[in-house]
Amino acid sequence: MKKFPTNFWWGAATSGPQSEGRFAKKHANMFDYWYEIEPEAFYNQVGPDTASNFYNSFREDIALMKKVGLNSVRTSIQWSRLIDDLEANTVNPAAVDFYNQVIDCFIENGIRPIITLHHFDLPVELYHKYGGWESRHVVDLFVGFAEQAFRLFGDRVKDWTTHNEPMVVVDGEYLYQFHYPNLVDGKKAVQVAYNLNLASAKAIAKYRALGLDKDGGRIGIVLNLTPTYAASESAADQEAARFAELWNNKMFLEPAIHGHFPAELEDVLRRDNVIWQTAEEDKEIFKRNTVDFLGVNFYHPNRVKAPDIAPNSVGDWLPTRYFDDYQMPGRRMNIDKGWEIYPKAVYDIAINIRDNYKNIPGYISENGMGVSREERFLDESGQIQDDYRIDFIKEHLEWLHKGIEEGSNCFGYHLWTPIDCWSWTNAYRNRYGFISNDIHTQIKTIKKSGQWFKTVTTQNGLS
Template sequence: MKTFPENFLWGAATSAPQSEGASRIDGKSDSTWDKWFEMAPERFNDNQGPQITSDMYHQYKEDVQRMKAIGMNSFRTSISWTRLLPDGQHLNPKAVAFYRDYFQELKANGIEPIINLFHFDMPWWLMEKGGWESRESVDTFAYYAKTAFQAFGDLVQNWTTFNEPMVHIECSYLQGYHYPAIHDFKKAVQAGYHTLMAHIKAVSEFRKLQIENAKIGILLNISPAYAKSDAPEDLRAKEIADHLNIFSFLDTTVLGQVPDFLIEILAANQLLPKTVAGDKALIANNPVDFVGMNYYQPFRVQAKLDGKQPAEDPSDLYASYVWPNRRMNEYRGWEIYPEALYDVAMLMKTKYHNIPWFVSENGMGVADEARFADKTGMIQDDYRIAFMQEHLVQLQRGIEAGSHCFGYHAWTFADCWSWLNGYRNRYGFYSVDLADHQKRTVKKSGLWFKTLTENNGFEATEFE
């Protein structure tokens, strides 16, 4: 029996823009997603935009009961910046009432809310001023954060600032998957620095309020780099990849300093961002209380022998490679490598002073899941159960080795909208029927999760 610590947080995660819907009602202003869908709907899978998504805005009370039914004792979601502060300055009373009732409903049913502030939903009014490229975004976000802490601090004990900041940086400024969908390494670094400083100033505002028993953290996507060989050039590629993609935010938010090696790499490639006097002290004085780690896949790297200098893309600094023994989730094109979760646990223990952390996302996206339904209509998602069990075996190994992990959150509770991909891949414990008012039906994985939470563990001999 693989068992977990007492009071372990078993739950799931989603975000406001991916689950709430109601994107243009009750005072909410537009995010970049609302406007981008309006401007270029053909870029979105099957014409699926952010208007309705999974409709948790109207179904949250019933959804909380569904969470309770599968044994969840915690739930991570986000606040919509454009719903709470439609113009960036004035509170929307309908938003305050909605979120307060939402959070109270969770707590009344024994489900601890973990509330995030930004999950890729940049306000359009701020995007028109340059978004994360503009230093104005730092103080604007800090004000939003302070407003949220004041409005809901009596209900929320666990706060996070950003979900996967590297994703909105890369997808917006290098990969073309988020607005403004441009390719500019220099702008990506500057946007990343402003995101970091927005986080730091939000933490500073949180500390000033001294909310009793409350803690604050950040949610980071972690894809540990594994070098193709022990050759010095491959190991250097791994070091560069880890510093750009992992240590850039982990070192600054946990240890309070920007890594020297990262500064050297950026300087050598003429990528250093513009900073402001006092930033370094702010970073040093505002570490987080805990970290959420989103893990889906590893990152296999090797030396890049013909990269441009100065680099115009991260791929000029290191190259990816295909591990011959890999297993794949073909629907996402992602390698399945549960062992990395143990490595993440050890990283947190050894490099980051064993700071409290939790798995804030882990899950398996699969397309056309309806084909796996049985005669009753329940989706038999054994592949998802196996995926989670394999990862939980490795997580439990890390906890036994002394890593301070306090929870595991699956992505996601109910199938949710996923940016340009819409509903192409499904991840939920509950299926969502878009043709029938977003009707929820529990999957086999939901029943498995209930047993997991009741036992605070599971039999896992077949995965050892």
């Protein structure tokens, strides 16, 4: 038996915009709006209006999560739901009531609620009016929203995270065109990365100013860490990997844990004339407001090689002038999703955090595999036999266990996701959950992986 630490978090993660549906929301977030104007951008034209109906069925859904053995669940409070007047940061009473009921229901079922404040749900009005995360004013509005959430729910929620995968906002909205507004603007991307880091630090400052950390509360951040593996030992490939690591991982890791940006990255951005704008007080804000814990989302490794064109080529600035993606021959794949399967990476992440990031307490906040047409795997009883998901989780847990044995300060593992949820433009094409969801009937059924996970949580380990 491979045992995990006492009080290990066995859980799963979802988000408000991907599970609740748009019911009773006053404001549209970025994806709500994108679906309004371009529904054909979403798989089968399925948008976020209903999602998994969590707004209406949260009690039954949480009961199913308990049956799967989850002792912790991460979700998010939607800025676009909680706040009534976005400038004055007044709250919507119906939203307060909803989130109070959800939090209480989790606790009544013995499930620890972990709450994220920003999971890709910026109110679209703030983008159209101010440029969203391009604006320091929006940073301050976010801190006002965070303060409302802390005051309303901080008596029961003891674990908060500021952002989920802020790097995806940078990549999706400003570089690679997979999130609205689908821009390609390297200079704006750099500023947005800075402002997202600043928003996190300022929200942490507000949390501590309210004294919530003195009552057992903690606040962290969830980052999608993709370890960088060079295509070869050549100097050119190694240099490409060094910059990719700076851009993809260290740009958020270093401020969150060390309280400053990597000097090497700032040097490159300054030399390329795309460095972010700052204010005099920012350095002290970053220095004083580092995270209490780290959530790590991991799905696939990041393999790179030297770029085919010279980094000093003439043209718009993009980080990819310093590296190209590398497709390793013979790699093992989740072909449905198009992602490489490489479980050892969670061990590499754990050791990197142990050795280079103060061995800060942390957990795997998302890990999982999306598979399409899971009805292919229904048995006679109507249960999905997702042995591939069981194997995937087992392998990642084995490498995570090895990292813990070698001193990594890891306290949990969360699958993405408890119940099949809506997944941005991908909608419901790929399914990730322990629990299946028929989106036409909203009937939810525990998969084989959910039954298996209950055994793992009961014995706190792997056979």
